[in-house]
Amino acid sequence: MNSRRFIVTVAFAAAVVAVVVLNAGAAGTTTGASETIHLSEVAHASGIDFVHQEATLDLKIANVAPHVGALGACVSVSDVNNDGWDDLYFTSSRFGTSNALYLNQHDGTFKEVSTEAGVGALNREGEGASMGAVWGDYDNDGNEDLLVYKWGYPQLLHNLGNGKFDDVTAQAGLKTWMNSNGAVWLDFDRDGLLDLYITGYFRSDIDFWHLKTTRIMQQSWEFASNGGKNLLFKNMGNGHFKDVTDSLGVGSTRWTLAATAADFNDDGWPDLYLANDYGPEELYLNRGGKHFELARAGLQDDSKSGMAVAVGDVYNRGRHDVFVTNISEKGFLFQGNNLRLNFLKELGRFDEVAKGPVADAGWAWGAQFGDLNNDGLLDLVIANGFISADSTRDYWYAMSKIAGAQGNIFEDAKNWPAIGTASLSGYEPSRVLLNRGEAGFVDVAQEAGVTDRLDGRSVAMADLFNRGLLDVVIANEKGRALLYKNMGSPSPEGRGGQGVRPGRWLELKLVGTRSNRSAIGAEVTAEIGAGRQRQVVDGGSGFCSQNDRRLHFGLGNQRLGRVTIRWPSGAEQVLSGLAIDSLHVITEPK
Amino acid sequence: MTTAPAQAQARPWMSVAIEPRYLIVFLITLVLAVGEWRYGILGGYERLATTLGVCIVTEVFLSWWLRGRVANVASAYITGISLALLTKPQANILWPFALGAFLAITSKYVLTYRGRHLWNPSNFAIALMVLVAADSVAILSHQWGNDIWTNLVIWFFGLLIAWRAKVLHVTLTYVACFIAFALLRHVIVGGPLFAELAPITGPMYQLFVFFMVTDPRTTVSTTRGRIVVVAIVALVETLIRLGGDFQLSLLRPFYVSPPILALAIVGPIAMFIDLRRTVGPPDGRTVKA
Numbered sequence: 001m002n003s004r005r006f007i008v009t010v011a012f013a014a015a016v017v018a019v020v021v022l023n024a025g026a027a028g029t030t031t032g033a034s035e036t037i038h039l040s041e042v043a044h045a046s047g048i049d050f051v052h053q054e055a056t057l058d059l060k061i062a063n064v065a066p067h068v069g070a071l072g073a074c075v076s077v078s079d080v081n082n083d084g085w086d087d088l089y090f091t092s093s094r095f096g097t098s099n100a101l102y103l104n105q106h107d108g109t110f111k112e113v114s115t116e117a118g119v120g121a122l123n124r125e126g127e128g129a130s131m132g133a134v135w136g137d138y139d140n141d142g143n144e145d146l147l148v149y150k151w152g153y154p155q156l157l158h159n160l161g162n163g164k165f166d167d168v169t170a171q172a173g174l175k176t177w178m179n180s181n182g183a184v185w186l187d188f189d190r191d192g193l194l195d196l197y198i199t200g201y202f203r204s205d206i207d208f209w210h211l212k213t214t215r216i217m218q219q220s221w222e223f224a225s226n227g228g229k230n231l232l233f234k235n236m237g238n239g240h241f242k243d244v245t246d247s248l249g250v251g252s253t254r255w256t257l258a259a260t261a262a263d264f265n266d267d268g269w270p271d272l273y274l275a276n277d278y279g280p281e282e283l284y285l286n287r288g289g290k291h292f293e294l295a296r297a298g299l300q301d302d303s304k305s306g307m308a309v310a311v312g313d314v315y316n317r318g319r320h321d322v323f324v325t326n327i328s329e330k331g332f333l334f335q336g337n338n339l340r341l342n343f344l345k346e347l348g349r350f351d352e353v354a355k356g357p358v359a360d361a362g363w364a365w366g367a368q369f370g371d372l373n374n375d376g377l378l379d380l381v382i383a384n385g386f387i388s389a390d391s392t393r394d395y396w397y398a399m400s401k402i403a404g405a406q407g408n409i410f411e412d413a414k415n416w417p418a419i420g421t422a423s424l425s426g427y428e429p430s431r432v433l434l435n436r437g438e439a440g441f442v443d444v445a446q447e448a449g450v451t452d453r454l455d456g457r458s459v460a461m462a463d464l465f466n467r468g469l470l471d472v473v474i475a476n477e478k479g480r481a482l483l484y485k486n487m488g489s490p491s492p493e494g495r496g497g498q499g500v501r502p503g504r505w506l507e508l509k510l511v512g513t514r515s516n517r518s519a520i521g522a523e524v525t526a527e528i529g530a531g532r533q534r535q536v537v538d539g540g541s542g543f544c545s546q547n548d549r550r551l552h553f554g555l556g557n558q559r560l561g562r563v564t565i566r567w568p569s570g571a572e573q574v575l576s577g578l579a580i581d582s583l584h585v586i587t588e589p590k
Numbered sequence: 591m592t593t594a595p596a597q598a599q600a601r602p603w604m605s606v607a608i609e610p611r612y613l614i615v616f617l618i619t620l621v622l623a624v625g626e627w628r629y630g631i632l633g634g635y636e637r638l639a640t641t642l643g644v645c646i647v648t649e650v651f652l653s654w655w656l657r658g659r660v661a662n663v664a665s666a667y668i669t670g671i672s673l674a675l676l677t678k679p680q681a682n683i684l685w686p687f688a689l690g691a692f693l694a695i696t697s698k699y700v701l702t703y704r705g706r707h708l709w710n711p712s713n714f715a716i717a718l719m720v721l722v723a724a725d726s727v728a729i730l731s732h733q734w735g736n737d738i739w740t741n742l743v744i745w746f747f748g749l750l751i752a753w754r755a756k757v758l759h760v761t762l763t764y765v766a767c768f769i770a771f772a773l774l775r776h777v778i779v780g781g782p783l784f785a786e787l788a789p790i791t792g793p794m795y796q797l798f799v800f801f802m803v804t805d806p807r808t809t810v811s812t813t814r815g816r817i818v819v820v821a822i823v824a825l826v827e828t829l830i831r832l833g834g835d836f837q838l839s840l841l842r843p844f845y846v847s848p849p850i851l852a853l854a855i856v857g858p859i860a861m862f863i864d865l866r867r868t869v870g871p872p873d874g875r876t877v878k879a
């Protein structure tokens with residue numbers, strides 16, 4: 001071998017080694033951060049023993065039922081009884097099983113009251129199976145009402161204010177069969193009344209318990225448009241909602257799994273951001289409440305499998321950035337989650353910057369932003385895992401056989417290989433990603449104590465115990481719900497290991513007057529040190545979830561400057577000198 | 591992927607224009623253009639720029655440095671585009687494109703026997719990546735829109751060019767064997783027949799049957815030999831697929847991309863045997879295939 005050939009051979013070998021080394025670096029999660037978060041799973045100790053039950057579907061699709069029906073474990077947060085403490089609502093999906101409403105008992109425990117309240121027995125033959133819920137005071141009577149979306153008829157349950165709810169679906173004009181996995185309250189026309197956007201996943205002509213056809217699946221894995229139609233209902237103010245989908249231009253049929261609303265382009269009107277399965281994300285910009293316009297924004301060419309959409313100001317720039325979960329599986333598929341930084345005002349688009357554990361969390365579902373360690377930066381929790389069954393059998397290969405095929409083959413469920421007892425991206429860990437600013441996110445789930453391997457679907461964050469710390473609730477498919485209580489971060493001067501939070505905080509509960517009373521859609525910007533963190537009052541976000549509508553700002557050791565509230569009505573309110581480590585109830589000036 | 595030798599033959603302009611390797615160049619460019627136009631299949635132009643740039647620079651440099659003459663870059667162009675289309679990495683990482691392209695071209699100069707390289711360059715690079723870098727790299731699967739009309743265009747031009755390039759027997763033999771083995775798997779596994787037939791309608795197979803398995807520089811010298819070899823490739827692919835169906839964990843690294851890895855196993859063995867049987871240096875076939 002001559003010397004030149006030898007040199008080339010060495011370079012070749014070195015390149016192979018480089019591949020191995022770089023792959024090792026990309027493989028796992030990054031751990032070992034000096035700072036961390038401490039969470040303790042206390043669901044059972046808190047009286048929460050909810051276990052989700054999966055829907056049982058028509059036997060015509062028995063071969064794919066564990067796949068198709070692996071949805072419906074959801075959680076949403078609201079102060080249902082106006083006692084100043086957040087309560088929790090979980091959905092189940094099997095006929096005959098009950099959803100659960102857990103009222104906060106103010107002592108670290110919860111009491112399940114769904115039967116007395118009339119919000120439990122919603123999963124019935126002919127009515128459909130629950131797939132999630134969102135809270136909003138649609139009639140501005142001061143009580144949070146409940147919209148349960150289903151594979152079936154959605155149900156609007158009016159909160160009577162006495163611990164009971166009344167089903168007003170029919171008189172509200174909402175008794176429309178949908179196969180929905182998401183909904184969001186928003187006041188799109190800023191008339192002071194909450195409107196409702198319900199997403200369609202499977203087509204609305206499909207009744208999963210009486211199938212007329214097995215041609216129910218997507219016709220493409222990344223460009224499908226044969227899903228259910230999303231519907232926008234305008235609140236007419238008399239207890240009635242009117243379908244304005246087509247006139248407003250928001251009737252996407254792209255298999256939307258999750259939607260959220262916020263003013264992404266800062267024009268004063270709430271926009272809609274959709275995470276679509278089998279397709280690109282969609283941003284519908286609100287044009288003065290008259291119609292919505294599908295924005296390009298750099299989203300249309302990046303087609304994946306959107307599962308959840310979370311909104312957060314990742315670098316305290318005063319912008320709503322977006323996180324959308326997707327699928328990654330070693331060797332088979334790297335779609336990667338998207339962390340999209342908002343540059344709509346400057347460049348007319350988002351820039352996708354996800355990498356490392358942010359991009360690759362596994363088969364990712366629900367996700368939410370929240371400042372778990374009160375350091376002034378929003379952290380990120382992601383629930384992962386699709387089907388945890390027989391760990392020795394894996395459906396990925398079988399699914400890969402049809403994944404690249406022509407759409408008209410796999411559109412028919414009968415052409416899918418039987419999943420049987422196999423797992424599909426099962427037993428995956430949740431991620432707790434600590435935001436370190438320019439140093440990026442680091443996964444501290446293990447150190448934080450988040451070690452479960454359940455099939456997480458829905459994530460919600462709330463200060464459940466009114467301590468100035470965000471807790472994390474995860475609803476798991478066919479599994480028990482988890483409540484991760486935030487134990488704070490130990491500080492050098494920690495008190496006997498009790499867990500002392502070094503960071504300061506501020507919480508705001510907003511009450512609308514001219515705006516909708518829930519203040520959903522209110523945009524708040526807090527000056528934290530040199531940055532400005534923006535948050536929006538949540539009408540539904542993540543995947544089939546809804547956070548505490550009280551806004552939580554971690555401050556670290558930084559100075560709190562002005563806090564600016566832009567109410568849904570358009571009114572702007574500037575607050576200065578707010579006391580920190582406190583919850584402030586702010587009522588919209590009339 | 592086709593690695594036509596860079597033989598400078600004095601030919602009239604019109605004749606050069608219809609040389610098979612340029613038809614292959616046209617076809618891969620068509621696949622790229624249609625895929626990007628319809629589906630944004632690349633996932634970023636920097637990926638294409640990386641693979642094309644590294645492939646062409648590496649080919650030019652190594653051919654000059656080791657062989658004293660600069661090779662025709664048509665082969666590197668095809669390899670570069672193939673890798674850009676086939677490689678689907680984790681997140682936004684670029685190194686699989688750069689290192690994959692480098693390894694693909696360099697393999698032509700390192701992994702040789704009797705002066706001939708044994709692996710199709712992009713087949714080698716992709717197989718290596720999915721075997722040793724599965725945490726970072728997956729292969730093209732469904733990013734092609736699953737649209738039959740787009741695929742029919744590619745199949746039409748692909749078959750036409752395969753016929754013109756005199757490799758149609760390879761393509762058709764593979765397709766026939768795939769269908770036959772799909773029927774066999776259907777009987778053995780018991781699942782839906784369409785599930786077994788489905789893979790060949792996908793985009794990865796278009797690249798495989800028109801560019802990879804037909805590469806004249808890494809196929810054996812006789813027509814009968816090529817037919818036998820491609821049938822063996824299909825057989826090995828089926829064995830890998832059965833490994834996936836029966837959940838043989840040992841084979842998991844292989845069943846993420848059965849045809850690519852089957853060719854990576856069978857192709858060089860066949861070439862080695864063929865070259866051993868060949869008396870003297872290779873005949874310097876141009877793209878008669």
